[in-house]
Amino acid sequence: MDVPQTMRRPVLPGRPAIxxxxxxxxxxxxxxxxxxxxxLLSKGKDTAPDRxxxxxxxxxxxxxxxxxxxxxxxxxxxxKSTLLRLIAGVLxxxxxxxxxxxxxxxxxEITGGFASELTGRENxxxxxxxxxxxxxxxxxxxxxxxxxxxxxxxxxxPFRHYSSGMRVRLAFSVIAHLDEPILLVDEVLAVGDKRFxxxxxEMIDALLAAGRTLFLVSHSEADLRRFCTRGLxxxxxxxxxxxxxxxVLERYLAS
Amino acid sequence: xxxSLSNFRAAAPILRLLVRRDxxxxxxxxxxxxxxxxxxxxxxxxxxxxxxxxLLDRGLGVDPYVLFMLPALLAWQWTAGSLSGAAKSLxxxxxxxxxxxLPRAIxxxxxxxxxxxxxxxxxxxxxxxAAFFGHAPGIMILALPLAVLIQATLLMGLALMLSPxxxxxxxxxxxxxxxxxxxxxxxxxxxxxxxxxxxxxxxLIINPMAGIIDLYRAAWFPDTFAGWTPVAVAAAVxxxxxxxxxxxxxxxxxxxxxxx
Numbered sequence: 001m002d003v004p005q006t007m008r009r010p011v012l013p014g015r016p017a018i019x020x021x022x023x024x025x026x027x028x029x030x031x032x033x034x035x036x037x038x039x040l041l042s043k044g045k046d047t048a049p050d051r052x053x054x055x056x057x058x059x060x061x062x063x064x065x066x067x068x069x070x071x072x073x074x075x076x077x078x079x080k081s082t083l084l085r086l087i088a089g090v091l092x093x094x095x096x097x098x099x100x101x102x103x104x105x106x107x108x109e110i111t112g113g114f115a116s117e118l119t120g121r122e123n124x125x126x127x128x129x130x131x132x133x134x135x136x137x138x139x140x141x142x143x144x145x146x147x148x149x150x151x152x153x154x155x156x157x158p159f160r161h162y163s164s165g166m167r168v169r170l171a172f173s174v175i176a177h178l179d180e181p182i183l184l185v186d187e188v189l190a191v192g193d194k195r196f197x198x199x200x201x202e203m204i205d206a207l208l209a210a211g212r213t214l215f216l217v218s219h220s221e222a223d224l225r226r227f228c229t230r231g232l233x234x235x236x237x238x239x240x241x242x243x244x245x246x247x248v249l250e251r252y253l254a255s
Numbered sequence: 256x257x258x259s260l261s262n263f264r265a266a267a268p269i270l271r272l273l274v275r276r277d278x279x280x281x282x283x284x285x286x287x288x289x290x291x292x293x294x295x296x297x298x299x300x301x302x303x304x305x306x307x308x309x310l311l312d313r314g315l316g317v318d319p320y321v322l323f324m325l326p327a328l329l330a331w332q333w334t335a336g337s338l339s340g341a342a343k344s345l346x347x348x349x350x351x352x353x354x355x356x357l358p359r360a361i362x363x364x365x366x367x368x369x370x371x372x373x374x375x376x377x378x379x380x381x382x383x384x385a386a387f388f389g390h391a392p393g394i395m396i397l398a399l400p401l402a403v404l405i406q407a408t409l410l411m412g413l414a415l416m417l418s419p420x421x422x423x424x425x426x427x428x429x430x431x432x433x434x435x436x437x438x439x440x441x442x443x444x445x446x447x448x449x450x451x452x453x454x455x456x457x458x459l460i461i462n463p464m465a466g467i468i469d470l471y472r473a474a475w476f477p478d479t480f481a482g483w484t485p486v487a488v489a490a491a492v493x494x495x496x497x498x499x500x501x502x503x504x505x506x507x508x509x510x511x512x513x514x515x
Contacts, residue, residue, distance in 0.1 A: 122279070
């Protein structure tokens with residue numbers, strides 16, 4: 001079950017944590033795609049001028065320095081989540097490139113790796129290994145994960161019997177205890193009760209203090225102001241503003 | 256290509272973990288647990304014995320017919336389970352696929368490997384059946400690893416092909432179910448290659464499962480072995496399937512991810 005070092009992406013010093021260059025991704029508007037023969041014959045990229053399609057993101061370029069805390073704002077459908085998924089590497093761009101220096105801990109679809117038939121304990125070991133933690137590392141932080149999630153008495157209960165709050169708490173706890181230098185957060189802070197939200201905030205503060213890079217998508221101005229120093233404003237799939245979080249928020253709220 | 260190979264080596268522990276998780280999930284809540292992997296083929300063997308040996312007067316295969324048929328059927332179940340699973344491998348776990356950054360080819364491979372484990376777990380039943388009939392294996396049992404290797408190569412290739420297509424074309428599962436039913440009767444499971452006249456055999460061996468099954472069966476029935484030509488054809492088809500499958504996968508994974 002040990003993950004070899006090659007699986008972990010090495011951090012190269014002196015390079016940005018995230019560099020996004022001319023990034024674009026094309027989606028077809030129709031549920032049923034006409035043909036995928038085009039991709040089969042070309043290099044797999046969807047570059048044809050498709051009248052029925054649209055670009056959720058296009059011509060987006062920016063770089064994030066290690067240790068920076070960046071907040072992404074924009075109205076619904078402006079491409080925030082797509083951007084996050086491209087950075088997480090679970091979507092592949094049609095144009096441009098995304099480069100991530102070191103591994104990412106994606107707080108997107110966090111309960112995705114959890115099997116409802118397995119117990120909390122089994123799930124912790126499987127999910128942490130899927131995200132690249134080896135047995136020894138897990139053994140060191142198992143207690144911390146359980147304590148943070150506050151599920152001690154349910155460790156040997158099947159995951160399907162967990163309440164939705166417990167599920168999110170456990171999932172957040174596992175991902176937050178990974179070693180990855182870059183933290184991608186998509187709205188997960190909005191779930192959970194007040195007490196858990198506060199603990200999440202403390203955890204993110206601690207991770208930031210430890211020099212992690214944060215990339216946060218949120219509709220909560222309070223969260224954005226609290227954690228981020230820099231803001232990115234997305235409008236209709238393009239980058240409309242990039243600057244100090246206060247200015248970007250001002251511009252977003254004015255529009 | 257070399258980069259994707261090193262990626263796979265790095266992903267091997269993850270693959271092992273996922274396969275173990277799947278087997279665990281499968282038996283987690285059942286009372287008999289992993290014993291089910293014996294109970295299923297054993298009950299199947301019992302049914303065949305009653306229907307084909309005691310009740311029907313069949314003109315195909317050789318006795319003991321249960322032993323003639325069982326290895327073929329288990330091999331077929333590995334194929335059928337892998338392919339129908341591969342077509343759904345990305346959709347079924349789309350939240351997991353969308354949450355972890357791993358080489359995407361591990362999702363179809365995982366399906367093939369889980370079904371392979373179930374196949375291996377069921378193999379002792381064949382030995383039990385052979386012991387029951389007092390039937391000893393021949394020297395061809397040494398060729399079993401070759402049969403497993405050819406089948407695994409074939410299934411990996413087809414699974415890589417099917418997994419993105421299963422996302423992009425919703426009808427894949429239905430079409431595949433039809434093709435698998437056709438393949439079930441078109442492969443030498445109930446019958447043997449040597450039961451068929453030579454002029455038809457040459458078309459039947461285009462189906463790679465024909466050579467593979469014939470090789471499995473030769474371990475117990477060396478006299479029914481139709482020679483190495485079907486095996487060679489199967490091996491060639493398997494290699495082509497793997498190369499084509501890997502290409503199709505790398506080209507279609509991008510559009511497939513968008514549809515998840």
